[in-house]
Amino acid sequence: MGEPKLRHEIKHSINFSDYLALRRRLKLIAKPDPHVDQSGKYRIRSLYFDNFSNKALLEKINGVNNREKFRIRYYNDDLSFIRLEKKGKVNGLCFKRSAALTKKQCEQIISGELDWMKETAHPLLLELYFKMNYQQLRPRTLVDYMREPFVYEPGNVRITIDTEIRTGLNSRELFIKDLPTLKTNQNNVIILEVKYDEFLPGIVRDIIQVDNRRNMAFSKYAEARVYG
Template sequence: MAIDRMQAQRFELKYLISEETALQVRDFVSCHLDLDEYGVAKPHLSYDVHSLYLDSDTLRTYWDTINGNRNRFKLRIRFYSTDPSVPVYFEIKRRVNNCIMKQRGGVKGSAMPLLLQGYLPEPDHLVSYTPKALVALQNFSRLMHMIQAKPKVHIAYLREAYANEPGTVRVTMDREVRAQPNLTGVISTEMTNPHYSFKPWVILELKFTDRFPNWFGDLVRHFNIMQRGAAKYCASIQAIGAGPLKSPFPVVPEEEVQYTE
């Protein structure tokens, strides 16, 4: 079984870079980290990542991000295939001040519709039972009920990833970020009319759990890149628009909007 590279608690720094710079960053990072096993022998050394984001009808989590609320969360279901034997992951991504914290539980494909309908998670729903995974599912269910979240948007992209063996440092480059509405909760790896965000840029993310690696600073200085927000969910909502999501946007004065990650 492949190693789970998810960092439960970490710091993230994001940058938008050109494809030309991304190829140079690849060579730089390869001197320090190993290529993620999922990217080996793949085009662009990348694998497909799919996420189904849940939100309220008023897009509560979207507006929490846009308005820069310090303690906020997102609810998503991450999947890599529609094969029933491949697990899907119910994930909570929280931001507390500058720290990113994640909880997730791997769920059998057959259990996903039940959980989306509001059924409480049970140990049998898990691919591999652990108390930590069950607590993650319980928290997901609680937050989903709290804001009355429903499936809203399917987001996909190609991810090129590098990590060290302890899993304390990770670098990812995401390309071809695309999205389309999904109000049914039926997952698919295909999109009929995707809306693209961030083209032609590549999203570079530097992730670490403890101390900022010195070579991260060398990378930033060498390529002369500037940190900025790059929230895929928010950019996808803006690309799709409110109409297809059946959620009217409240009127917010432009001077009050803060574009933060």
């Protein structure tokens, strides 16, 4: 599969006034992601995997240096573009791998029909197959939220603002559009994430240094798991 490209990641928890100021400044220097709608945002739904001993959750909570988690994700209710993703951290740097899935394949994975995965040519699907067997990974919970993404090409910088974070509790009903969800504990939290390659341009660094905000470790999956 090859070595993944490692990227830096910065996270801030910000308030609404911070958000308005950041949004205004970012529009001056960065481009919106090409997949956003007229509001400049898109909706994300993710189904996260974990096992009975809560491996992914505890690795996050305990700050394990080398960790990973699997999820299935799609955007704006578009079922023609569904991805299996493996997100991880190595020595403080993050990486992501992905593979395309069909709706039927997702439904088979969720229901535990896994034999077809042995025949796949995609290494990420094979990896999930083996880990669903020997680590007993299983789909665990849904997370919904809205994302406002910006791209700043120098340094390959991606800046995202996530709001309206909700949990599907223990539901695995990935494709029910109007599935009842619950606001997470910090229902007014706004998460600013900045990902970049080798360097963060000074203009972006200056913009994201909002007053009285510090880098933080925030996991939407961990926040959702407060409820089960």
